[in-house]
Amino acid sequence: MLGEYRISGRRASEIAASVERGVGSGDLPPGHVLPPLRELAARLEVNPNTVAAAYRTLRERGVIETAGRRGSRVRSAPASTSRGSLRIEAPPGVRDLGKGNPDPALLPGLGPAFAVAAAADAESHGLYGQAAVVPEFAAYARAALDADGVPSGPLAVTSGALDAIERVLAAHLRPGDAVAVEDPGWGSVLDLVPALGLRAVPVGVDDAGPLAADVERVLRAGARALVVTDRAQNPTGASLDAARARELRAVLARHPDVLLIEDDHGHAIVDLPLHPLAGVTDHWAFVRSVAKAYGPDLRVAVLTGDALTVDRVRGRQRLGPGWVSRLLQRAVLHLWTSDAVDARAVARSYGDRREALVRALAERGVTAYGRSGMNVWVPVSDETGAVTRLLHAGWAVAPGARFRMAAPQAVRLTVSPLTPADIGPLADAVAAAAGPARPVSYG
Numbered sequence: 001m002l003g004e005y006r007i008s009g010r011r012a013s014e015i016a017a018s019v020e021r022g023v024g025s026g027d028l029p030p031g032h033v034l035p036p037l038r039e040l041a042a043r044l045e046v047n048p049n050t051v052a053a054a055y056r057t058l059r060e061r062g063v064i065e066t067a068g069r070r071g072s073r074v075r076s077a078p079a080s081t082s083r084g085s086l087r088i089e090a091p092p093g094v095r096d097l098g099k100g101n102p103d104p105a106l107l108p109g110l111g112p113a114f115a116v117a118a119a120a121d122a123e124s125h126g127l128y129g130q131a132a133v134v135p136e137f138a139a140y141a142r143a144a145l146d147a148d149g150v151p152s153g154p155l156a157v158t159s160g161a162l163d164a165i166e167r168v169l170a171a172h173l174r175p176g177d178a179v180a181v182e183d184p185g186w187g188s189v190l191d192l193v194p195a196l197g198l199r200a201v202p203v204g205v206d207d208a209g210p211l212a213a214d215v216e217r218v219l220r221a222g223a224r225a226l227v228v229t230d231r232a233q234n235p236t237g238a239s240l241d242a243a244r245a246r247e248l249r250a251v252l253a254r255h256p257d258v259l260l261i262e263d264d265h266g267h268a269i270v271d272l273p274l275h276p277l278a279g280v281t282d283h284w285a286f287v288r289s290v291a292k293a294y295g296p297d298l299r300v301a302v303l304t305g306d307a308l309t310v311d312r313v314r315g316r317q318r319l320g321p322g323w324v325s326r327l328l329q330r331a332v333l334h335l336w337t338s339d340a341v342d343a344r345a346v347a348r349s350y351g352d353r354r355e356a357l358v359r360a361l362a363e364r365g366v367t368a369y370g371r372s373g374m375n376v377w378v379p380v381s382d383e384t385g386a387v388t389r390l391l392h393a394g395w396a397v398a399p400g401a402r403f404r405m406a407a408p409q410a411v412r413l414t415v416s417p418l419t420p421a422d423i424g425p426l427a428d429a430v431a432a433a434a435g436p437a438r439p440v441s442y443g
Helices: 012-025 037-044 048-060 111-124 135-147 161-172 187-195 212-220 242-253 307-318 326-337 343-363 383-392 420-434
Strands: 064-066 072-074 155-158 178-183 199-206 225-229 259-263 283-289 301-305 375-379 410-414
Touching: 012 048, 037 048, 048 064, 048 072, 111 326, 135 155, 135 283, 135 301, 135 326, 155 161, 155 307, 161 187, 161 225, 161 259, 161 283, 161 301, 161 307, 178 187, 178 212, 187 199, 199 212, 212 242, 283 307, 301 307, 343 375, 343 420, 375 420, 383 410, 383 420
Parallel strands: 178 199, 178 225, 225 259, 259 283
Antiparallel strands: 064 072, 155 301, 283 301, 375 410
16 A cells, blocks of 8 residues: 555656655655556556556666566665665764774875876866876876786776776666675665666675675576675675685686676775786776775776776766866876875774774674774674664764675774774673674675
8 A cells, every 4th residue: 555645647757756756755665565557557547558667767776676476666775765874973972983984194185196286287288188097197007907916908087986886887787687796795886786777686795705606696597797895895894815716716707798896995905915806707897996095085996897898988988077087187196106105004004993893892702894994894683773772872883784685784883983992992882782693604
């Protein structure tokens, strides 16, 4: 039953918009079953094909899902409702460990970099018709990728990692295609996939990355793409090791038509080696953002991949923003070449805080995960209760619902705001809030 909310419209676009308004207002909550096609068509006095077209549009936008004879229903996390909206705002006096920001003290000053970039821009004038990628930027980025064993390929620059992932998915897939995603995994990717009209299929994760058996299973079932975080996975800190990378490459070799997208989330903030998977499948993309090490407002990411994939991304980019500001590219290039960030020191700083917290939680009988990066993932028996109790104890954390599909309940703690003096009190609060939780793989 629809209750007080009545779907309206005569055209498919109007009917779809009416449903989206209901979802956005909360009158059509997640899981709500929509009327059968013919029933709604009779009520609106339109052809059933019109309602079918509206429902198809809604599925492609990720607003609803259809389960055969069980009908169409509002998705549990519709694309119009970002997982970021599940954020817990920290009131005055509460320490915020939920936003996922880097430690500002570890970020470089940007003044000198932009001064150098502005001087270079004064010579080139940043006009139309120039190369989309600054040649010196491309050369430095390519050399760094070569050093890490990323296969050779052309280069593009995007406005962050998520922009790159979206462009690559759109370049190859069509609405309804299945995409294998890490679970738990980056909430923005879990939002993006249904927003593109694609179907997210969860793959379990442990400290070494996606589970090879899960990846094999979903690829055999028809998943067209796989999105993998190589290092410092958000939210669990997982990082591919050599053994897991070999297993995954073997799986991918059996499915060469699968699109592989790798996100090196931990670049310049972790000291673990990179074990890229790229090059096994026909189409692949590898993206490396500067946000975590140099500042989130620097919307710059390096993208490489097979020639067709990168060419499609570049072509579509030309019809949108055109290019990522060459001023930004030159500023980032200066940060790279001037060693503005000591990557080892940054990795050590986050590692000390992360390991101290995991160790303190273990001493209190609480299992936690955080192999790399700036986050710690703590399984809990009651996610909502744990978040609430921690808030009352003076700590705002991210609810695990922002990052998971089928994975067990948990909370994410970002260690970047922590000092050594915080570790004990925070561990005490988490232990009191977590409740009995059976240690499990978080995938």
